[in-house]
Amino acid sequence: MWTMKCDMSKEKLMDIITKASFAMDDVKLFLDTHPNCMEAIEYYHKAKEMREEAWEMYTHNFGPLSAYDVANKDYWNWNKGPMPWEGGNC
Numbered sequence: 001m002w003t004m005k006c007d008m009s010k011e012k013l014m015d016i017i018t019k020a021s022f023a024m025d026d027v028k029l030f031l032d033t034h035p036n037c038m039e040a041i042e043y044y045h046k047a048k049e050m051r052e053e054a055w056e057m058y059t060h061n062f063g064p065l066s067a068y069d070v071a072n073k074d075y076w077n078w079n080k081g082p083m084p085w086e087g088g089n090c
Contacts, residue, residue: 013058017065020051 008016027044034040059069 016054020047023047
């Protein structure tokens with residue numbers, strides 16, 4: 001079971017998200033040609049779990065990483081501050 005510290009920095013969480021996303025993409029390519037490899041399937045699920053946990057912690061502490069993460073019902077907070085491609089939220 002993967003668990004992260006609650007006080008991780010914005011940069012550390014983004015680093016985990018980036019690396020786990022890369023790992024998922026990489027193993028997905030392997031699984032396209034080796035669909036029955038249980039070791040690769042387990043690796044994919046571990047990387048996915050790490051990414052989801054880091055993504056959730058990031059959005060909870062620092063705001064949405066994508067427009068799909070906007071949780072406020074009375075205020076659209078996706079465009080508050082610099083956008084990710086402008087150095088914000090990452």
